[in-house]
Amino acid sequence: MTEVERLSYDVVVIGAGGAGLRAVIEARQRGLSVAVVCKSLFGKAHTVMAEGGCAASMGNANSNDNWQVHYRDTMRGGKFLNNWRMAELHAKEAPDRVWELETYGALFDRTKDGRISQRNFGGHTYPRLAHVGDRTGLELIRTMQQKIVSLQQEDKEKYGDYEARVKVFAECTVTELLKDNGRIAGAFGYWRESGRFVLFEAPAVVLATGGIGKSFKVTSNSWEYTGDGHALALRAGATLINMEFVQFHPTGMVWPPSVKGILVTEGVRGDGGVLKNSEGDRFMFGYVPDVFKGQYAESEEEADRWYADADNNRRTPDLLPRDEVARAINSEVKEGRGSPHGGVFLDIASRLTAEEIQRRLPSMYHQFKELADVDITAEPMEVGPTCHYVMGGIEVDPDTASSTVPGLFAAGECSGGMHGSNRLGGNSLSDLLVFGRRAGLGAASYVEGLKERPAIAQSDVDEAAKVALVPFDPPAEGIEENPYTLHGELQQSMNDLVGIIRKAEEIEQALTKLEEIKQRIRNVTVEGHRQFNPGWHLALDLRNMLVVSECVARAALLRTESRGGHTRDDHPKMDAQWRNKLLVCASSSEDPLAPGVTVTIKDQEPMRGDLLELFEIAELEKYYTDDELVEHPRRKA
Ligand code: FAD
Numbered sequence: 001m002t003e004v005e006r007l008s009y010d011v012v013v014i015g016a017g018g019a020g021l022r023a024v025i026e027a028r029q030r031g032l033s034v035a036v037v038c039k040s041l042f043g044k045a046h047t048v049m050a051e052g053g054c055a056a057s058m059g060n061a062n063s064n065d066n067w068q069v070h071y072r073d074t075m076r077g078g079k080f081l082n083n084w085r086m087a088e089l090h091a092k093e094a095p096d097r098v099w100e101l102e103t104y105g106a107l108f109d110r111t112k113d114g115r116i117s118q119r120n121f122g123g124h125t126y127p128r129l130a131h132v133g134d135r136t137g138l139e140l141i142r143t144m145q146q147k148i149v150s151l152q153q154e155d156k157e158k159y160g161d162y163e164a165r166v167k168v169f170a171e172c173t174v175t176e177l178l179k180d181n182g183r184i185a186g187a188f189g190y191w192r193e194s195g196r197f198v199l200f201e202a203p204a205v206v207l208a209t210g211g212i213g214k215s216f217k218v219t220s221n222s223w224e225y226t227g228d229g230h231a232l233a234l235r236a237g238a239t240l241i242n243m244e245f246v247q248f249h250p251t252g253m254v255w256p257p258s259v260k261g262i263l264v265t266e267g268v269r270g271d272g273g274v275l276k277n278s279e280g281d282r283f284m285f286g287y288v289p290d291v292f293k294g295q296y297a298e299s300e301e302e303a304d305r306w307y308a309d310a311d312n313n314r315r316t317p318d319l320l321p322r323d324e325v326a327r328a329i330n331s332e333v334k335e336g337r338g339s340p341h342g343g344v345f346l347d348i349a350s351r352l353t354a355e356e357i358q359r360r361l362p363s364m365y366h367q368f369k370e371l372a373d374v375d376i377t378a379e380p381m382e383v384g385p386t387c388h389y390v391m392g393g394i395e396v397d398p399d400t401a402s403s404t405v406p407g408l409f410a411a412g413e414c415s416g417g418m419h420g421s422n423r424l425g426g427n428s429l430s431d432l433l434v435f436g437r438r439a440g441l442g443a444a445s446y447v448e449g450l451k452e453r454p455a456i457a458q459s460d461v462d463e464a465a466k467v468a469l470v471p472f473d474p475p476a477e478g479i480e481e482n483p484y485t486l487h488g489e490l491q492q493s494m495n496d497l498v499g500i501i502r503k504a505e506e507i508e509q510a511l512t513k514l515e516e517i518k519q520r521i522r523n524v525t526v527e528g529h530r531q532f533n534p535g536w537h538l539a540l541d542l543r544n545m546l547v548v549s550e551c552v553a554r555a556a557l558l559r560t561e562s563r564g565g566h567t568r569d570d571h572p573k574m575d576a577q578w579r580n581k582l583l584v585c586a587s588s589s590e591d592p593l594a595p596g597v598t599v600t601i602k603d604q605e606p607m608r609g610d611l612l613e614l615f616e617i618a619e620l621e622k623y624y625t626d627d628e629l630v631e632h633p634r635r636k637a
């Protein structure tokens with residue numbers, strides 16, 4: 001029998017980024033005992049890296065803003081493939097979630113008259129991103145941690161123990177979800193430092209593990225983004241949707257090679273920065289797609305006037321949604337008009353004073369100065385696309401955040417549906433607040449409704465431990481594989497063959513490569529012992545990246561159109577027949593190391609009538625089939 005530390009909670013939240021912390025607060029406020037587990041240090045998550053801000057239609061910078069405008073922008077950004085109910089809840093609830101953070105102690109930047117300041121971002125009609133300089137995520141995490149500490153202080157008074165109701169388990173990686181009779185019963189993992197195993201017994205688990213960027217070679221994501229939550233859910237029998245949609249942020253650093261992929265916030269463009277090619281042209285004016293024609297400035301003069309007078313001018317195409325800008329940069333580079341290191345130029349130096357740049361974008365200033373020896377107050381930055389965000393994720397019920405497995409909930413980047421085929425900048429921080437809260441509530445209600453707690457079979461615990469230890473067993477025959485080599489090969493294939501521009505032939509090559517890695521992963525062997533062993537940690541993460549990559553590739557092959565974060569060179573047009581189709585990934589075998597993946601096509605539920613009426617019929621006609629619009633009241637009229 002494996003030696004395992006056993007702990008028991010009502011709810012286990014896996015992930016201590018914004019989504020996880022918001023879920024913890026809610027479940028604890030409902031009186032439940034909550035464990036929050038994170039594989040990094042507490043406080044280090046992608047949320048802390050968020051720079052630009054959190055989108056919420058508070059209307060502080062432009063009183064015309066409201067939830068309906070935010071809803072429309074979000075659906076347009078996602079090319080109408082979003083789960084409309086999630087987009088509705090998100091647009092309606094985001095302002096309250098931002099206000100609520102101030103009640104926890106957050107302090108956002110202010111307008112001159114003392115309201116929360118809001119900045120422009122791509123695809124948002126009005127300045128909408130509440131921010132703290134370019135360190136917004138840090139403030140979000142800081143205040144939610146502070147809120148958790150204040151709840152722990154209440155618990156100390158009531159129960160004599162700070163950790164009576166909420167306990168943090170940092171540097172602890174969950175490798176498996178365990179079930180009892182089809183329902184969630186707990187989570188199994190290991191302490192990164194000691195390598196010892198730990199079992200969390202709990203009837204409800206909230207996954208808040210973030211994204212999958214480490215499956216790609218060039219990415220803004222850090223080491224934790226190995227798709228763990230996606231893979232844990234899949235192996236537990238839940239479904240994933242929209243996995244073909246991966247966002248390549250248009251502006252990552254391209255030079256020097258050691259920092260390639262690190263993010264340059266969209267706030268640079270929101271605050272006046274413009275993209276230029278090697279000929280000095282502001283090329284984005286040539287890349288406004290048909291669906292956005294008429295909505296963006298057509299001359300540099302109008303675009304520049306818009307920064308000062310947004311009511312009487314149209315916005316600059318530098319702030320088109322991210323998928324459009326990333327593709328435009330890709331084309332400029334391909335056509336020989338790129339910067340010396342294979343990107344394009346992003347110029348803020350000629351647009352704002354040095355003092356203003358340092359005040360508004362302090363992190364960007366330091367990032368370029370320290371990492372690239374570039375002074376962004378004096379010269380342009382070189383930037384290019386970088387894998388940034390996954391729109392695809394665990395299929396959830398919009399209102400309760402429950403997955404298709406009883407007791408399993410998901411929120412934040414690891415969940416799917418909200419952003420459709422492309423996320424607007426700033427909509428992730430608001431997403432994780434809105435749905436983190438809903439996941440905490442959903443999990444609490446589920447636990448309160450249970451008649452009996454599930455139990456975990458010892459054989460399942462032994463099996464989870466056995467699988468985790470496989471990399472210490474050299475293969476009986478065949479060649480030992482190194483996890484770093486396999487990871488490198490996986491990243492290169494995904495980058496080159498299922499990256500920003502895709503075609504069937506290349507995706508098929510990627511799938512062949514993934515099949516090969518599936519065989520080789522069985523021979524992955526690590527040296528040393530279980531105490532802080534990064535090679536072992538990567539070996540375990542690798543199986544998650546592998547299965548998630550297969551989901552991306554299989555769905556990308558099936559969707560024969562281009563939409564948002566999925567561009568097919570061989571099917572370059574958006575096809576209305578595909579708009580309401582969801583590609584649903586499920587695990588096709590119980591193989592713990594390399595399960596297969598099946599993808600099926602499912603119709604989305606049609607948008608509710610009152611929401612559909614928020615759009616002009618002429619706009620809907622660009623996305624919907626004629627049949628879908630027959631019943632539309634304005635069509636009938
Ligand atoms: P995260 O904040 O990443 O948290 C994931 C947590 O899960 C971590 O604690 C991690 O340790 C834990 N975890 C993962 N796997 C396991 C496991 N197996 N076991 C235990 N724990 C695990 N969005 C915006 O809206 N506005 C912005 O301005 C913005 N800027 C960004 C800048 C950068 C550089 C990056 C990378 C992203 C940015 N984003 C922005 C996107 C946004 O930050 C993320 O999408 C969001 O923070 C994800 O939050 P989350 O709570 O879902 O996950």
